[in-house]
Amino acid sequence: MNANYDKIEKKFGELINSLKEIFTQPELNEVIEFIKHNEFGLAFDTTIDIIIEESKIIDKDTFHLITNLCTAMELDLDNTSNKLSHHVH
Secondary structure: OOHHHHHHHHHHHHHHHHHOOOOOHHHHHHHHHHHHOOOHHHHHHHHHHHHHHOOOOEOHHHHHHHHHHHHHOOOOHHHHHHHHHHHEO
């Protein structure tokens, strides 16, 4: 695994810890399963989808973890920020 994958995996670990009080265990398990198989894009999309579809509220620290991960994965930061803007408190 190259350094970029290591960095992304580390950021996902931080995000999972942050989501433990917000996501149910089955929701966390779904995201973790994608991470275990290096399916980082699916893990990221699933995380965002769960937040939106289940009307989860995340704090600013969790939001920053998500945006940092988005940047590390070279995803569309503006799109992600817009999607989550109503879920951050």
